[in-house]
Amino acid sequence: MNKQQTRTIKVETLARVEGEGALYVKLKGDQVQDVKLKIYEPPRFFEAGTSPNFPILWRASAEFVRSHIR
Amino acid sequence: MSSKIRRKPRIGVFKFASCDGCQLSLLDAEDELLGVARAIDIAYFPEASRAMLKGPYDIGLVEGSITTYHDAQRIQEVRRKCKTLITIGACATAGGIQALRNWKDVDEFIRVVYATPKYINTLKLSAPIAEHVPVDFELRGCPINKYQLIELIKATSAGRKPNVPTYSVCMECKRKGNVCIAVAQGIACLGPVTQAGCDALCPSYDRGCYGCYGPMESPNTASLSNQFHILGRDNAEITRAFRGFNAWAWQFRKAGEESERT
Numbered sequence: 635m636n637k638q639q640t641r642t643i644k645v646e647t648l649a650r651v652e653g654e655g656a657l658y659v660k661l662k663g664d665q666v667q668d669v670k671l672k673i674y675e676p677p678r679f680f681e682a683g684t685s686p687n688f689p690i691l692w693r694a695s696a697e698f699v700r701s702h703i704r
Numbered sequence: 705m706s707s708k709i710r711r712k713p714r715i716g717v718f719k720f721a722s723c724d725g726c727q728l729s730l731l732d733a734e735d736e737l738l739g740v741a742r743a744i745d746i747a748y749f750p751e752a753s754r755a756m757l758k759g760p761y762d763i764g765l766v767e768g769s770i771t772t773y774h775d776a777q778r779i780q781e782v783r784r785k786c787k788t789l790i791t792i793g794a795c796a797t798a799g800g801i802q803a804l805r806n807w808k809d810v811d812e813f814i815r816v817v818y819a820t821p822k823y824i825n826t827l828k829l830s831a832p833i834a835e836h837v838p839v840d841f842e843l844r845g846c847p848i849n850k851y852q853l854i855e856l857i858k859a860t861s862a863g864r865k866p867n868v869p870t871y872s873v874c875m876e877c878k879r880k881g882n883v884c885i886a887v888a889q890g891i892a893c894l895g896p897v898t899q900a901g902c903d904a905l906c907p908s909y910d911r912g913c914y915g916c917y918g919p920m921e922s923p924n925t926a927s928l929s930n931q932f933h934i935l936g937r938d939n940a941e942i943t944r945a946f947r948g949f950n951a952w953a954w955q956f957r958k959a960g961e962e963s964e965r966t
Contacts, residue, residue, distance in 0.1 A: 682813045
């Protein structure tokens, strides 16, 4: 392969990168020039569930599990 | 018999805000997978194949809820391309577990979760598909039952009504010969108001039903809330019980909000 040859790799759909995403890689020879990763999965805010700021409803699942175990 | 060879239905599988679990049920069909692949033509299924064929599609399977402006536009386009539109799973049918944020301020969530909130584009609500476009059939469950999915695809291809029961989980317990855990052990169980489909998975292991399949055809949530009170549960616990994967389904929403008010 030509050392100065430029190649770009575009992956429009990555099925499993914390949801769906896309990848763009630009190479010159064997050197990576540019990498872009885009996660376009809609946010679902599970992280907020672990926050003590939202103690009641948002932790519904975990607490319901507890209330289920006698 | 007609000499015309019946064309295989072209299927598209589309993902919105979801965990991918329901669409993977199709690949999880294992023993039935080859039969399914013979009977249908998978035209668009990014999770399974890089070959993405253009519409129109005979059957569109839609997973996930609508939570962004972009997705609200995309579902309109998907609806236009699909002759029959079927939602699969609790997210697409009821808004999913992410609909819990519908009772909270989403802007506050964005600030809590993301370092650069301006990158995040989201709507105030996580809404089921049917709130945006007409839906032909809603398959319940978190996740869906793969046998129900296969039945649904077979029925839709043949133009008949799918055999998906709408009675409660209690029927499945009775059929399995389970002793009722709510009656015998006093466990809070959503089985009486929840649609069947899981083969009473949790009650079979002495756990109360979590309501993964959403409200059954005529759920008496008021009576069940009252029963939970008798079992010693307080209003906050009852509200939480109804706020699971199908929290935004109107029957569960109403039941949860009623307990919250009192």
